[in-house]
Amino acid sequence: MSLRSEIKNKAEKLGYDGCGIIPFVPFKEYEDFLKERINTYPESKELYEPLYAFAGNIEEAKSIIVCIQRYNGYKIPESLRGKVGTMYLFDSRLSYARENRDKQEFEAYLTTQGIKILPGAIPVRWAAAKAGLGKFGRNNFIYSPEHGSYIVINAWVTANEMDYDTVVNDTLMSACNDGCEECIKSCPTKALSGRLSMDRGKCIAQLTFFGDELPDEETRSNMGSWLYGCDECQNSCPVNKGKFQEEKEFPLLSEFEEYLYPEKILKMDEDTYLNIVNMRFWYMGKDKLWLWKSNALRSIINSSVNSNDNKHHKLIKECRDHEDKRIRELALWGCKVLDI
Secondary structure: OOHHHHHHHHHHHHOOOEEEEEEOOOOHHHHHHHHHHHHHOHHHHHHHHHHHHHOOOOOOOOEEEEEEEEOOOEOOOHHHOOOEOHHHHOOOOOOOOHHHHHHHHHHHHHHHOOOOEEOOOOOHHHHHHHOOOOEEOOOOOEEEOOOEOOEEEEEEEEOOOOOOOOOOOOOOOEOOOOOOOHHHHHOOOOOEEEOOEEOHHHOHHHHHHOOOOOOOHHHHHHOOOOOEOOOHHHHOOHHHOOOOOOOEOOOOHHHHHHHHOHHHHHOOOHHHHHHHHHHHOHHHOOOOHHHHHHHHHHHHHHHHHHHOOOOOHHHHHHHHHOOOHHHHHHHHHHHHHHOO
16 A cells, blocks of 8 residues: 555544645745735735745645545534634634544654654645645635535645645636625625635634724624624535534533623633633733623624613623723723614
8 A cells, every 4th residue: 555545544544534645836826816815905915914924935845735624513502603603613723622633643643654744834725725625615715525614624744755646726616606606795794705805804703813903883883793703604605505513512612611601701800811711712812801802792782783682781881981992992882883
């Protein structure tokens, strides 16, 4: 059995849903798309420029091993449905996630086979498309035939030359139905405006993760009740219909769930944030409790508007005296839109 076949067999045994091996070539096409994005959305230039680092040369690089793995088998807690993006609920990077253990074991296996894994980042969605593991949807996600866009992609750049799979030259082959634009229509903030086009600065996921200031009032309203991330473009996609199975519980999520209730976040102290929430969402940064609180308050305000429910009016009013001026600004805006 060839080394390529052995690697693919190992990946399958570990639970990966697909594995491809392709030669390493700098992602010039990806770089061209970044330039196009910046030209189209110059106001988001600072968000796109760091991504050029993913397209360049990696010293010694000869090959790329790409694997995809589903995350659509986990149950979504009802309290967090429509509030937290599923990819972040079922984060495969967590040390106790089965997917993380699979990745660690796969990397150890590659090392025992004499494969040298190199540091450096590449655009994994583009690598998966080139390896034939999926196709791009209009919303920029990669879709596999079995699991739609509900997949995690891992890629390893190696210093070894290997036997390769056939590289897909038409990287931008579409997974979408002809003429379908449901993802674009469903995007609440209109970050999606065309096939493979996105204003990153308007994406709800981007807005809930990063930034030091509040979005404008129209954008706040359009962000709805999403607390962290967004699934609207995936949920509306016909190709994704019936793909989320919700078969089993994600480890420790039921114990952690209560810390993501918007009301609890608004009242959360620094110690709880640092020792519990930030331990799970470490990439948000230790200084982002204010952003979590602003996301929570905006989610509560928009939910109150949509439900015409006054149960949170007192809480919103109390936030007008919050120590953080951004939370105070949000509370005043909430009182205005709710007329309270």
